Amino acid sequence: MRGAEALVEVLAESGVQHIFGLPGDTGVSFYDALYDNRHRITHIMTRDERSASFMADVYARVTGKIGVCEGPSGGGATYILPGVAEAQGSAIPLICLTSDTPIGQQDKGVLTELDQESLFRPVTKWNRRVSSAETMADAVRRAVRMATSGRPGATHLALPADTLEGATPAASVYGIPDFARAPAMRTRPDPELVQRAADALAAAKRPVIVAGGGVVTSGAWDALTTLAESLHIPVATSINGKGSIAETSPVAIGLVGGNGARPYANACLASSDLVLFIGTRTESTTTSHWTLPDPVHGPDVIHIDVEPWVIGNSYRLVVGMAGDARLALEDVLIAVAHPTRVRHANRERISALLGERDRYWADVDRQAAITSTPIKPARLIRALRDQLADDAIIVADPGTPTPYLGAHYELRRPGRTTVIPRAHGGLGYAIPGVVGAAYAADGRRVVAVTADGSFGMSCGELETITRYNLPAVIIQCSNGAFGWIKELQHLYHQDRYFSVDFNPVDYAAIARGFGFRARQVTDPADVDDAIRVALNDGGPYFLDVVTESPITETPPVAAWQAAGARRTSSDLVGAAVSDE
Structure with missing residues:
Protein backbone atom coordinates (compact mmCIF):
# COMPACT_ATOMS: atom_id res chain seq x y z
CA MET A 1 0.00 0.00 0.00
CA ARG A 2 1.33 3.44 -0.96
CA GLY A 3 1.87 6.00 1.79
CA ALA A 4 -0.85 8.23 0.34
CA GLU A 5 -3.33 5.36 0.39
CA ALA A 6 -2.42 4.54 4.00
CA LEU A 7 -2.93 8.20 4.95
CA VAL A 8 -6.42 8.29 3.48
CA GLU A 9 -7.38 4.89 4.89
CA VAL A 10 -6.42 5.81 8.47
CA LEU A 11 -8.30 9.10 8.20
CA ALA A 12 -11.42 7.40 6.83
CA GLU A 13 -11.37 4.67 9.47
CA SER A 14 -10.91 7.38 12.13
CA GLY A 15 -14.17 9.04 11.14
CA VAL A 16 -12.97 11.77 8.79
CA GLN A 17 -15.64 12.51 6.19
CA HIS A 18 -14.64 15.95 4.85
CA ILE A 19 -11.34 17.53 3.84
CA PHE A 20 -10.92 21.17 2.77
CA GLY A 21 -8.03 22.18 0.53
CA LEU A 22 -6.55 22.72 -2.90
CA PRO A 23 -4.01 20.90 -5.05
CA GLY A 24 -0.30 21.33 -5.65
CA ASP A 25 2.25 19.35 -7.62
CA THR A 26 3.86 17.70 -4.56
CA GLY A 27 0.49 16.33 -3.44
CA VAL A 28 -0.78 14.63 -6.59
CA SER A 29 -0.35 11.15 -5.06
CA PHE A 30 -2.53 12.22 -2.13
CA TYR A 31 -5.22 13.42 -4.54
CA ASP A 32 -5.04 10.15 -6.41
CA ALA A 33 -5.72 8.29 -3.16
CA LEU A 34 -8.60 10.65 -2.38
CA TYR A 35 -10.04 9.93 -5.82
CA ASP A 36 -10.18 6.22 -4.99
CA ASN A 37 -11.95 7.03 -1.72
CA ARG A 38 -14.27 9.80 -2.93
CA HIS A 39 -17.30 7.76 -1.77
CA ARG A 40 -15.95 7.85 1.81
CA ILE A 41 -14.36 11.28 2.10
CA THR A 42 -15.74 14.42 0.46
CA HIS A 43 -13.03 16.81 -0.68
CA ILE A 44 -14.03 20.48 -0.87
CA MET A 45 -11.75 22.41 -3.21
CA THR A 46 -11.10 25.93 -1.97
CA ARG A 47 -9.63 28.95 -3.71
CA ASP A 48 -7.09 29.76 -1.00
CA GLU A 49 -5.23 27.71 1.61
CA ARG A 50 -6.08 30.14 4.39
CA SER A 51 -9.74 29.62 3.59
CA ALA A 52 -9.28 25.85 3.79
CA SER A 53 -7.97 26.14 7.34
CA PHE A 54 -10.82 28.45 8.37
CA MET A 55 -13.36 26.01 6.87
CA ALA A 56 -11.84 23.11 8.80
CA ASP A 57 -11.83 25.15 12.01
CA VAL A 58 -15.53 26.03 11.74
CA TYR A 59 -16.45 22.48 10.68
CA ALA A 60 -14.78 21.16 13.84
CA ARG A 61 -16.48 23.73 16.08
CA VAL A 62 -19.93 22.85 14.79
CA THR A 63 -19.56 19.05 14.68
CA GLY A 64 -17.07 18.37 17.46
CA LYS A 65 -15.25 16.15 14.95
CA ILE A 66 -11.74 16.72 13.64
CA GLY A 67 -11.55 19.38 10.97
CA VAL A 68 -9.05 18.49 8.25
CA CYS A 69 -7.42 20.96 5.87
CA GLU A 70 -4.70 20.37 3.32
CA GLY A 71 -2.48 22.32 0.98
CA PRO A 72 0.67 22.10 -1.11
CA SER A 73 4.29 22.74 -0.21
CA GLY A 74 6.05 26.10 -0.21
CA GLY A 75 3.64 29.00 -0.50
CA GLY A 76 0.69 26.75 0.25
CA ALA A 77 2.18 25.83 3.63
CA THR A 78 2.71 29.48 4.51
CA TYR A 79 -0.79 30.49 3.40
CA ILE A 80 -2.59 27.81 5.44
CA LEU A 81 -1.25 28.90 8.82
CA PRO A 82 -3.96 31.36 10.00
CA GLY A 83 -6.75 28.85 10.58
CA VAL A 84 -4.32 26.37 12.11
CA ALA A 85 -3.20 29.01 14.62
CA GLU A 86 -6.82 29.95 15.35
CA ALA A 87 -7.80 26.33 16.02
CA GLN A 88 -4.83 25.79 18.29
CA GLY A 89 -5.48 29.00 20.22
CA SER A 90 -9.19 28.19 20.61
CA ALA A 91 -8.65 24.51 21.50
CA ILE A 92 -10.38 23.16 18.38
CA PRO A 93 -9.47 19.70 17.00
CA LEU A 94 -7.87 20.17 13.58
CA ILE A 95 -5.38 18.31 11.41
CA CYS A 96 -3.43 20.20 8.77
CA LEU A 97 -1.82 18.18 5.99
CA THR A 98 0.74 19.78 3.69
CA SER A 99 2.58 17.97 0.95
CA ASP A 100 6.32 18.56 0.90
CA THR A 101 9.32 18.28 -1.38
CA PRO A 102 10.94 14.84 -1.64
CA ILE A 103 13.29 13.76 1.13
CA GLY A 104 15.69 12.59 -1.56
CA GLN A 105 16.05 16.19 -2.78
CA GLN A 106 16.51 17.79 0.66
CA ASP A 107 18.97 20.72 0.88
CA LYS A 108 19.46 20.85 -2.89
CA GLY A 109 17.40 23.96 -3.48
CA VAL A 110 14.40 22.22 -4.99
CA LEU A 111 11.44 24.49 -5.71
CA THR A 112 9.15 25.05 -2.67
CA GLU A 113 11.57 23.45 -0.18
CA LEU A 114 10.81 24.77 3.31
CA ASP A 115 11.38 23.66 6.91
CA GLN A 116 7.71 22.99 7.57
CA GLU A 117 8.21 21.54 11.05
CA SER A 118 9.79 24.81 12.23
CA LEU A 119 7.09 26.82 10.46
CA PHE A 120 4.21 25.02 12.17
CA ARG A 121 5.77 24.44 15.60
CA PRO A 122 4.52 27.69 17.22
CA VAL A 123 0.91 27.21 16.06
CA THR A 124 0.29 23.50 16.70
CA LYS A 125 -0.04 21.09 19.58
CA TRP A 126 2.07 18.54 17.69
CA ASN A 127 3.59 18.43 14.22
CA ARG A 128 5.88 16.11 12.30
CA ARG A 129 7.48 15.57 8.91
CA VAL A 130 6.73 11.99 7.93
CA SER A 131 10.16 10.92 6.78
CA SER A 132 9.29 7.34 5.85
CA ALA A 133 6.27 5.72 4.28
CA GLU A 134 6.69 2.87 6.76
CA THR A 135 5.66 5.20 9.61
CA MET A 136 2.80 6.94 7.76
CA ALA A 137 -0.06 5.16 9.52
CA ASP A 138 1.50 5.66 12.96
CA ALA A 139 1.99 9.39 12.30
CA VAL A 140 -1.60 9.89 11.15
CA ARG A 141 -2.99 8.10 14.21
CA ARG A 142 -0.87 10.24 16.50
CA ALA A 143 -2.10 13.40 14.76
CA VAL A 144 -5.68 12.24 15.34
CA ARG A 145 -5.11 11.35 19.01
CA MET A 146 -3.32 14.59 19.77
CA ALA A 147 -6.02 16.69 18.09
CA THR A 148 -8.92 15.35 20.16
CA SER A 149 -7.48 14.26 23.52
CA GLY A 150 -6.66 16.44 26.53
CA ARG A 151 -6.92 20.07 25.52
CA PRO A 152 -7.98 19.75 21.86
CA GLY A 153 -5.85 21.54 19.31
CA ALA A 154 -4.20 21.62 15.92
CA THR A 155 -1.76 19.04 14.64
CA HIS A 156 0.23 19.06 11.41
CA LEU A 157 1.83 16.50 9.14
CA ALA A 158 4.30 17.43 6.41
CA LEU A 159 4.09 14.79 3.69
CA PRO A 160 7.11 14.54 1.36
CA ALA A 161 6.23 13.46 -2.16
CA ASP A 162 8.41 10.35 -1.99
CA THR A 163 6.87 9.36 1.35
CA LEU A 164 3.43 9.56 -0.24
CA GLU A 165 4.67 7.30 -3.05
CA GLY A 166 6.56 4.84 -0.82
CA ALA A 167 5.30 1.55 0.61
CA THR A 168 3.46 1.35 3.92
CA PRO A 169 3.02 -2.08 5.57
CA ALA A 170 -0.64 -3.04 5.26
CA ALA A 171 -0.69 -4.47 8.79
CA SER A 172 0.07 -1.01 10.22
CA VAL A 173 -2.94 0.61 8.55
CA TYR A 174 -5.98 0.97 10.78
CA GLY A 175 -8.06 3.82 12.17
CA ILE A 176 -8.96 4.91 15.70
CA PRO A 177 -12.67 5.86 15.61
CA ASP A 178 -12.73 6.39 19.39
CA PHE A 179 -10.70 9.55 18.75
CA ALA A 180 -12.96 10.91 16.01
CA ARG A 181 -14.31 13.81 18.08
CA ALA A 182 -13.35 15.93 21.06
CA PRO A 183 -13.15 15.37 23.93
CA ALA A 184 -11.86 11.88 23.11
CA MET A 185 -10.69 10.92 26.61
CA ARG A 186 -12.51 12.63 29.47
CA THR A 187 -10.63 12.92 32.74
CA ARG A 188 -12.32 13.19 36.14
CA PRO A 189 -10.98 15.77 38.61
CA ASP A 190 -9.49 14.96 42.01
CA ARG A 359 -33.98 46.65 31.65
CA TYR A 360 -31.03 45.64 29.47
CA TRP A 361 -33.23 44.06 26.81
CA ALA A 362 -35.57 47.04 26.88
CA ASP A 363 -32.60 49.22 25.95
CA VAL A 364 -31.59 46.79 23.18
CA ASP A 365 -35.18 47.00 21.88
CA ARG A 366 -34.88 50.78 21.86
CA GLN A 367 -31.65 50.65 19.83
CA ALA A 368 -33.13 48.15 17.37
CA ALA A 369 -36.15 50.38 16.76
CA ILE A 370 -34.10 53.37 15.56
CA THR A 371 -34.78 54.03 11.87
CA SER A 372 -32.05 56.55 11.08
CA THR A 373 -29.54 56.00 8.28
CA PRO A 374 -27.00 54.50 7.92
CA ILE A 375 -28.58 51.39 9.40
CA LYS A 376 -27.86 50.71 13.05
CA PRO A 377 -26.06 47.35 13.55
CA ALA A 378 -28.46 46.71 16.44
CA ARG A 379 -31.38 46.79 13.98
CA LEU A 380 -29.70 44.22 11.75
CA ILE A 381 -28.97 41.86 14.65
CA ARG A 382 -32.54 42.14 15.91
CA ALA A 383 -33.89 41.24 12.46
CA LEU A 384 -31.63 38.20 12.36
CA ARG A 385 -32.73 37.10 15.82
CA ASP A 386 -36.40 37.51 14.91
CA GLN A 387 -36.12 35.42 11.74
CA LEU A 388 -33.55 32.72 12.43
CA ALA A 389 -34.45 29.43 14.06
CA ASP A 390 -32.76 28.70 17.36
CA ASP A 391 -30.55 26.01 15.81
CA ALA A 392 -29.26 28.25 13.00
CA ILE A 393 -25.47 28.61 12.83
CA ILE A 394 -23.92 32.05 12.55
CA VAL A 395 -20.26 32.40 11.57
CA ALA A 396 -19.00 35.91 12.23
CA ASP A 397 -15.89 37.91 11.52
CA PRO A 398 -14.11 39.41 14.53
CA GLY A 399 -14.68 43.08 13.66
CA THR A 400 -18.02 44.91 13.70
CA PRO A 401 -20.19 41.75 13.95
CA THR A 402 -18.61 40.37 17.13
CA PRO A 403 -19.68 42.84 19.85
CA TYR A 404 -23.21 43.14 18.49
CA LEU A 405 -23.74 39.40 18.14
CA GLY A 406 -22.22 38.84 21.56
CA ALA A 407 -24.36 41.45 23.28
CA HIS A 408 -27.60 41.55 21.26
CA TYR A 409 -28.12 38.07 19.76
CA GLU A 410 -29.83 36.04 22.47
CA LEU A 411 -29.20 32.29 22.36
CA ARG A 412 -32.39 30.50 23.35
CA ARG A 413 -30.75 27.09 23.45
CA PRO A 414 -27.31 25.91 24.55
CA GLY A 415 -24.63 24.61 22.21
CA ARG A 416 -22.31 26.19 19.68
CA THR A 417 -24.49 28.09 17.23
CA THR A 418 -22.36 31.24 17.06
CA VAL A 419 -18.80 30.82 15.77
CA ILE A 420 -16.36 33.70 16.19
CA PRO A 421 -12.54 33.45 15.98
CA ARG A 422 -11.22 34.84 19.25
CA ALA A 423 -7.73 33.37 19.60
CA HIS A 424 -6.20 35.62 16.94
CA GLY A 425 -9.16 37.47 15.47
CA GLY A 426 -8.14 37.11 11.83
CA LEU A 427 -10.30 38.98 9.33
CA GLY A 428 -11.68 37.11 6.34
CA TYR A 429 -12.96 34.24 8.49
CA ALA A 430 -16.73 34.26 8.01
CA ILE A 431 -17.06 33.78 4.23
CA PRO A 432 -14.89 30.64 4.09
CA GLY A 433 -16.08 29.64 7.54
CA VAL A 434 -19.69 29.40 6.39
CA VAL A 435 -18.57 26.71 3.92
CA GLY A 436 -17.31 24.60 6.82
CA ALA A 437 -20.55 25.31 8.67
CA ALA A 438 -22.63 24.24 5.67
CA TYR A 439 -20.95 20.82 5.57
CA ALA A 440 -21.35 20.48 9.33
CA ALA A 441 -24.88 21.80 9.67
CA ASP A 442 -26.88 18.66 8.88
CA GLY A 443 -29.68 20.66 7.31
CA ARG A 444 -29.63 23.63 9.70
CA ARG A 445 -29.54 27.19 8.37
CA VAL A 446 -26.05 28.71 8.03
CA VAL A 447 -25.37 32.45 7.92
CA ALA A 448 -22.13 34.40 7.65
CA VAL A 449 -21.99 37.88 9.17
CA THR A 450 -19.01 39.72 7.76
CA ALA A 451 -17.84 43.26 7.03
CA ASP A 452 -16.31 45.04 4.08
CA GLY A 453 -12.79 44.86 5.55
CA SER A 454 -13.03 41.08 5.65
CA PHE A 455 -14.68 40.83 2.23
CA GLY A 456 -11.50 41.88 0.45
CA MET A 457 -9.55 39.09 2.13
CA SER A 458 -11.80 36.15 1.29
CA CYS A 459 -14.22 37.01 -1.53
CA GLY A 460 -12.70 34.32 -3.76
CA GLU A 461 -14.59 31.75 -1.72
CA LEU A 462 -17.86 33.14 -3.07
CA GLU A 463 -17.07 31.00 -6.10
CA THR A 464 -16.60 27.95 -3.85
CA ILE A 465 -20.04 28.55 -2.34
CA THR A 466 -21.76 28.78 -5.72
CA ARG A 467 -19.77 25.89 -7.22
CA TYR A 468 -21.20 23.63 -4.54
CA ASN A 469 -24.54 25.51 -4.51
CA LEU A 470 -24.46 25.81 -0.74
CA PRO A 471 -27.54 27.34 0.92
CA ALA A 472 -25.45 30.01 2.63
CA VAL A 473 -26.63 33.53 3.35
CA ILE A 474 -23.87 36.12 3.69
CA ILE A 475 -24.75 39.39 5.40
CA GLN A 476 -22.16 42.11 5.17
CA CYS A 477 -21.94 45.18 7.41
CA SER A 478 -20.43 47.85 5.16
CA ASN A 479 -19.09 51.02 6.74
CA GLY A 480 -16.37 51.86 4.22
CA ALA A 481 -13.36 51.33 6.46
CA PHE A 482 -11.36 49.08 8.70
CA GLY A 483 -13.84 50.22 11.31
CA TRP A 484 -12.21 48.70 14.40
CA ILE A 485 -8.92 50.50 13.75
CA LYS A 486 -10.63 53.72 12.73
CA GLU A 487 -12.50 53.70 16.04
CA LEU A 488 -9.20 53.39 17.90
CA GLN A 489 -7.84 56.36 15.96
CA HIS A 490 -11.03 58.25 16.78
CA LEU A 491 -11.07 57.55 20.51
CA TYR A 492 -7.39 57.52 21.39
CA HIS A 493 -5.54 59.39 18.63
CA GLN A 494 -7.55 62.60 18.17
CA ASP A 495 -9.24 61.56 14.88
CA ARG A 496 -5.89 61.18 13.11
CA TYR A 497 -7.28 58.73 10.55
CA PHE A 498 -4.58 57.00 8.55
CA SER A 499 -4.87 54.14 6.01
CA VAL A 500 -8.27 52.92 7.16
CA ASP A 501 -10.80 54.07 4.53
CA PHE A 502 -11.96 52.30 1.34
CA ASN A 503 -13.24 53.47 -2.02
CA PRO A 504 -16.96 52.91 -2.65
CA VAL A 505 -17.46 49.33 -3.89
CA ASP A 506 -20.53 47.63 -5.37
CA TYR A 507 -20.23 44.47 -3.29
CA ALA A 508 -23.58 43.11 -4.42
CA ALA A 509 -22.48 43.32 -8.05
CA ILE A 510 -19.29 41.41 -7.23
CA ALA A 511 -21.33 38.73 -5.48
CA ARG A 512 -23.61 38.46 -8.50
CA GLY A 513 -20.54 38.00 -10.65
CA PHE A 514 -19.71 34.91 -8.61
CA GLY A 515 -23.24 33.55 -9.09
CA PHE A 516 -24.98 34.82 -5.95
CA ARG A 517 -28.34 36.45 -5.83
CA ALA A 518 -27.55 39.73 -4.14
CA ARG A 519 -28.81 43.15 -3.14
CA GLN A 520 -27.68 46.20 -1.24
CA VAL A 521 -29.77 47.47 1.68
CA THR A 522 -29.58 51.13 2.69
CA ASP A 523 -33.02 51.79 4.18
CA PRO A 524 -33.70 50.52 7.73
CA ALA A 525 -37.30 49.83 6.72
CA ASP A 526 -36.05 47.22 4.22
CA VAL A 527 -33.86 45.19 6.58
CA ASP A 528 -36.46 42.68 7.76
CA ASP A 529 -37.83 42.00 4.29
CA ALA A 530 -34.34 41.69 2.78
CA ILE A 531 -33.35 39.09 5.36
CA ARG A 532 -36.61 37.23 4.89
CA VAL A 533 -36.10 37.01 1.13
CA ALA A 534 -32.49 35.89 1.56
CA LEU A 535 -33.38 33.15 4.03
CA ASN A 536 -36.28 31.90 1.93
CA ASP A 537 -34.29 31.80 -1.30
CA GLY A 538 -32.67 28.45 -0.58
CA GLY A 539 -29.46 29.17 -2.50
CA PRO A 540 -26.37 31.35 -2.10
CA TYR A 541 -27.54 34.86 -1.21
CA PHE A 542 -25.52 37.99 -0.43
CA LEU A 543 -26.83 41.06 1.41
CA ASP A 544 -24.70 44.20 1.54
CA VAL A 545 -26.11 46.21 4.46
CA VAL A 546 -24.79 49.75 4.72
CA THR A 547 -24.34 50.19 8.48
CA GLU A 548 -23.39 53.10 10.68
CA SER A 549 -19.72 53.64 11.40
CA PRO A 550 -18.34 52.89 14.88
CA ILE A 551 -17.26 56.53 14.94
CA THR A 552 -20.85 57.65 15.40
CA GLU A 553 -22.35 54.44 16.82
CA THR A 554 -19.97 53.02 19.42
CA PRO A 555 -20.25 49.22 19.57
CA PRO A 556 -20.77 47.45 22.91
CA VAL A 557 -17.07 47.37 23.75
CA ALA A 558 -16.61 48.40 27.38
CA ALA A 559 -13.42 50.42 27.01
CA TRP A 560 -14.74 52.24 23.93
CA GLN A 561 -17.99 53.18 25.57
CA ALA A 562 -16.09 54.55 28.57
CA ALA A 563 -13.70 56.45 26.31
CA GLY A 564 -16.61 57.79 24.25
CA ALA A 565 -18.35 59.02 27.40
CA ARG A 566 -15.17 60.78 28.54
CA ARG A 567 -14.78 62.35 25.11
CA THR A 568 -18.38 63.58 25.09
CA SER A 569 -17.99 65.01 28.59
CA SER A 570 -14.78 66.78 27.57
CA ASP A 571 -16.45 68.20 24.45
CA LEU A 572 -19.34 69.51 26.54
CA VAL A 573 -16.95 71.18 28.99
CA GLY A 574 -15.02 72.70 26.10
CA ALA A 575 -18.22 74.03 24.54
CA ALA A 576 -19.31 75.54 27.86
CA VAL A 577 -15.97 77.29 28.30
CA SER A 578 -16.16 78.57 24.72
CA ASP A 579 -19.67 79.95 25.37
CA GLU A 580 -18.38 81.86 28.38
Missing part, protein backbone atom coordinates in the same frame (compact mmCIF):
# COMPACT_ATOMS: atom_id res chain seq x y z
CA PRO A 191 -12.40 14.25 44.44
CA GLU A 192 -10.71 16.17 47.26
CA LEU A 193 -10.45 19.29 45.08
CA VAL A 194 -14.06 18.79 43.95
CA GLN A 195 -15.20 18.86 47.57
CA ARG A 196 -13.19 22.00 48.31
CA ALA A 197 -14.75 23.72 45.28
CA ALA A 198 -18.25 22.64 46.31
CA ASP A 199 -17.74 23.92 49.85
CA ALA A 200 -16.42 27.27 48.58
CA LEU A 201 -19.41 27.70 46.25
CA ALA A 202 -21.85 26.88 49.04
CA ALA A 203 -20.20 29.32 51.45
CA ALA A 204 -20.01 32.26 49.03
CA LYS A 205 -22.47 35.15 49.36
CA ARG A 206 -22.15 36.45 45.79
CA PRO A 207 -20.76 33.65 43.58
CA VAL A 208 -20.51 33.88 39.78
CA ILE A 209 -19.61 31.24 37.21
CA VAL A 210 -17.71 32.33 34.07
CA ALA A 211 -17.88 29.67 31.34
CA GLY A 212 -15.49 29.57 28.42
CA GLY A 213 -15.27 27.65 25.16
CA GLY A 214 -14.13 24.52 26.98
CA VAL A 215 -17.64 24.11 28.36
CA VAL A 216 -19.08 24.09 24.84
CA THR A 217 -16.39 21.75 23.50
CA SER A 218 -17.07 19.36 26.37
CA GLY A 219 -20.83 19.46 25.68
CA ALA A 220 -21.20 20.42 29.33
CA TRP A 221 -24.13 22.82 28.95
CA ASP A 222 -26.64 20.53 30.65
CA ALA A 223 -24.31 19.95 33.59
CA LEU A 224 -23.61 23.68 33.89
CA THR A 225 -27.28 24.62 33.68
CA THR A 226 -28.27 22.04 36.27
CA LEU A 227 -25.57 23.18 38.70
CA ALA A 228 -26.28 26.89 38.26
CA GLU A 229 -30.07 26.63 38.39
CA SER A 230 -29.98 24.21 41.33
CA LEU A 231 -27.87 26.65 43.35
CA HIS A 232 -29.13 29.93 41.83
CA ILE A 233 -25.65 31.00 40.77
CA PRO A 234 -25.43 33.51 37.90
CA VAL A 235 -23.55 32.32 34.80
CA ALA A 236 -21.61 34.61 32.49
CA THR A 237 -19.67 33.49 29.43
CA SER A 238 -16.72 34.46 27.31
CA ILE A 239 -17.27 35.04 23.57
CA ASN A 240 -16.17 31.48 22.77
CA GLY A 241 -18.22 30.29 25.73
CA LYS A 242 -21.44 31.73 24.29
CA GLY A 243 -23.73 28.71 24.16
CA SER A 244 -22.51 27.23 27.46
CA ILE A 245 -26.00 27.95 28.76
CA ALA A 246 -29.21 29.12 27.10
CA GLU A 247 -29.29 32.89 27.56
CA THR A 248 -32.97 32.60 28.45
CA SER A 249 -32.12 30.66 31.62
CA PRO A 250 -32.98 32.64 34.76
CA VAL A 251 -29.34 32.38 35.87
CA ALA A 252 -27.75 33.47 32.56
CA ILE A 253 -26.32 37.01 32.52
CA GLY A 254 -24.65 36.97 29.07
CA LEU A 255 -21.14 37.88 28.06
CA VAL A 256 -18.64 39.52 30.38
CA GLY A 257 -15.37 41.28 29.68
CA GLY A 258 -14.28 43.84 27.17
CA ASN A 259 -16.12 42.87 23.97
CA GLY A 260 -19.87 42.34 23.66
CA ALA A 261 -20.49 42.26 27.42
CA ARG A 262 -23.65 43.39 29.17
CA PRO A 263 -22.81 46.21 31.61
CA TYR A 264 -24.83 44.66 34.44
CA ALA A 265 -22.99 41.35 33.93
CA ASN A 266 -19.64 43.08 34.31
CA ALA A 267 -20.94 44.82 37.44
CA CYS A 268 -22.11 41.48 38.84
CA LEU A 269 -18.69 39.96 38.28
CA ALA A 270 -16.92 42.96 39.78
CA SER A 271 -19.00 42.75 42.97
CA SER A 272 -18.73 38.98 43.44
CA ASP A 273 -17.00 37.34 46.39
CA LEU A 274 -16.22 34.13 44.48
CA VAL A 275 -15.73 33.40 40.78
CA LEU A 276 -15.63 29.94 39.28
CA PHE A 277 -13.85 30.05 35.93
CA ILE A 278 -14.38 26.91 33.87
CA GLY A 279 -13.09 26.06 30.40
CA THR A 280 -11.46 29.46 29.91
CA ARG A 281 -7.87 30.68 29.79
CA THR A 282 -8.88 33.83 31.72
CA GLU A 283 -7.38 35.80 28.83
CA SER A 284 -7.42 39.53 28.21
CA THR A 285 -10.84 39.96 26.56
CA THR A 286 -12.89 37.97 29.07
CA THR A 287 -11.20 39.67 32.03
CA SER A 288 -10.95 43.18 30.51
CA HIS A 289 -7.17 42.91 30.59
CA TRP A 290 -7.14 41.19 33.97
CA THR A 291 -9.07 43.92 35.76
CA LEU A 292 -12.39 42.02 35.92
CA PRO A 293 -12.37 40.70 38.52
CA ASP A 294 -9.65 42.59 40.35
CA PRO A 295 -6.69 40.19 40.75
CA VAL A 296 -5.47 41.81 44.00
CA HIS A 297 -8.50 42.98 45.96
CA GLY A 298 -11.13 40.95 44.18
CA PRO A 299 -13.00 37.71 44.93
CA ASP A 300 -11.80 34.22 45.71
CA VAL A 301 -11.25 32.26 42.50
CA ILE A 302 -11.79 28.64 41.52
CA HIS A 303 -10.39 27.62 38.15
CA ILE A 304 -11.30 24.39 36.35
CA ASP A 305 -9.79 23.44 33.01
CA VAL A 306 -8.77 20.32 31.12
CA GLU A 307 -5.27 21.79 30.61
CA PRO A 308 -3.31 22.11 33.87
CA TRP A 309 -0.92 24.80 32.64
CA VAL A 310 -3.67 27.42 32.20
CA ILE A 311 -5.05 26.92 35.72
CA GLY A 312 -4.09 29.86 37.91
CA ASN A 313 -2.34 31.65 35.06
CA SER A 314 -3.96 35.00 35.86
CA TYR A 315 -5.44 34.77 39.35
CA ARG A 316 -4.49 33.48 42.76
CA LEU A 317 -6.73 30.49 43.47
CA VAL A 318 -8.53 29.00 46.42
CA VAL A 319 -9.05 25.85 44.31
CA GLY A 320 -7.45 24.81 41.04
CA MET A 321 -8.78 21.67 39.42
CA ALA A 322 -7.83 19.81 36.23
CA GLY A 323 -10.49 17.78 34.48
CA ASP A 324 -13.17 17.60 31.85
CA ALA A 325 -15.75 20.38 32.23
CA ARG A 326 -18.82 18.16 32.13
CA LEU A 327 -17.50 15.64 34.64
CA ALA A 328 -16.22 18.39 36.93
CA LEU A 329 -19.56 20.22 37.01
CA GLU A 330 -21.50 17.03 37.64
CA ASP A 331 -19.16 16.10 40.50
CA VAL A 332 -19.26 19.55 42.10
CA LEU A 333 -23.07 19.56 42.27
CA ILE A 334 -23.11 16.11 43.88
CA ALA A 335 -20.57 17.33 46.44
CA VAL A 336 -22.66 20.34 47.58
CA ALA A 337 -23.98 19.32 50.98
CA HIS A 338 -27.19 21.36 51.14
CA PRO A 339 -28.14 22.56 47.62
CA THR A 340 -31.63 23.73 48.62
CA ARG A 341 -30.16 25.93 51.35
CA VAL A 342 -27.67 27.43 48.90
CA ARG A 343 -30.40 28.02 46.32
CA HIS A 344 -32.56 29.84 48.87
CA ALA A 345 -29.65 32.04 49.96
CA ASN A 346 -28.98 33.13 46.34
CA ARG A 347 -32.62 33.58 45.29
CA GLU A 348 -32.93 37.30 46.01
CA ARG A 349 -29.78 38.07 44.04
CA ILE A 350 -31.05 36.16 40.99
CA SER A 351 -34.34 38.04 41.17
CA ALA A 352 -32.46 41.36 41.14
CA LEU A 353 -30.38 40.23 38.16
CA LEU A 354 -33.52 39.26 36.26
CA GLY A 355 -34.75 42.81 36.75
CA GLU A 356 -31.43 44.09 35.40
CA ARG A 357 -31.81 41.77 32.42
CA ASP A 358 -35.28 43.08 31.64
